[in-house]
Amino acid sequence: MNPSPLAITIVVPTYTEKRWDYLLRTLASARAQTHQPAEIIVVVDHNPAMFERARAELTGVTVLANAHPQGVSGNRNTGAEHAVTSLIAFLDDDIVADQHWLARQIEPFADPRVVGTGGAIVPAWAGPAPRWMPAEFLWAVGGSYAGMPTETAPIRNVWSANMIVRRDVFRAVDGFRVGFGKLGDRNRPEDTDLCLRMSAIGGGRWMYVPSAVIQHEVPAERASFRFFVRRCYAEGRGKVQMAGLHQNDPLGAERSYLWSLPKAFLRHLGGAVRGQGLDQLLRAGGVVAGVAAAGVGGVVETVSARRSARRPVVRPAQ
Incomplete structure (x- = not known):
């Protein structure tokens, strides 16, 4: 297979059937993109029952089991190891992407110095937004926060809920640092760590594309x-x-x-x-x-x- 330079694979990590309906919405929005992905991969994190259900019920996607120790970093790496396209997009399993998300977020890759991009993440509150929540702290619920660029611009890091990487650079740094990310009550910035390591290769840079929008579910308990x-x-x-x-x-x-x-x-x-x-x-x-x-x-x-x-x-x- 000799994929186009702008061919892209979308990797969606998941781990629990409690988020099954969210996952279906995420996949529907991934399929509805104006720039169609070459492949969509769902990776199930050490949940055999969900893995079998996903293989039986999800059509038009590749379903894999996490080949690494438990955790979302290994889940994402498993999907990336399977991908053959030059670009790989990562989405969480509780988002809805705007139909132009992919087309807009791949534009900066016309510059060979760009190793990765990220887009805007809008919190989708299950109920009313908390009255006390400052916009500067929306990152605490996985959203883009006040003070970020309002036009496409270089940035130190983006978030793995909405991230696209060059496959060759991602693999050169061995992907996400397995065992470092979010697992249980531990919440460590594996996405920032990845961005720093990828930028270190040849002075590569990341770009933030605020017009590439996804909505990220915020359940009531996180509000x-x-x-x-x-x-x-x-x-x-x-x-x-x-x-x-x-x-x-x-x-x-x-x-x-x-x-x-x-x-x-x-x-x-x-x-x-x-x-x-x-x-x-x-x-x-x-x-x-x-x-x-x-x-x-x-x-x-x-x-x-x-x-x-x-x-x-x-x-x-x-």
Whole structure:
């Protein structure tokens, strides 16, 4: 097979039948693209019953079982290892892509320096959007956040819920770091880690395409303040863990983002003072809570890493 340079495979990782209806919606939107994918691959993460159901009921797609240890990183890598096209797109199993998503997001690949792209992620709230949620923290529910580019522009990293990569560069870095991503209560930025490693090859760059839009489901339990605080805490821990795997200031973008948050706090607080409603005051509080939770997570992980480094290595007796 000799695929076209713009031929693309879509990989959709999944793991539980509880999201079956979401998965069907995702696949329907993938099939409806104005730029048709060469292949759609669904990879099931160590769930034999769901794997058999997917093979029996899903038509027009390739169904694979995760060939790596449990976790979404290995799930995605399994799909990428099967793909033969020059481009590979990753979508989560709870999204709906705009029909022009693929056509718009592959445009930057006309530049050979581009190793990957990402598009806009709009939260699809199951109920009303939380009144206290600052737009600057929409990343906590998997969405694009205030302050990101509004036109196609270079960016340090994108998110795996909406990502396209050059297959040769992706494979050159061995794909997502297996065992590092999201599993159980661990929430580590495997997508940022991938972007940094791919960019390191020949100075390649990533592009953010805000006109390439997907909607990402946000169930009611993820719209709670409790989830928000826990997610920010996990992000703080995860970014410190990631920093330990890289050199050359991997957290520069995070520092720039943090410097933007006092302005967001003052803007929301000022809106409350000017009588723009209680929501503005709640969002100011959301900024403070998000920063505090991420900061605590970062400190906890830093202390934990230092203790581990000081712990003596016990070697077995000869």
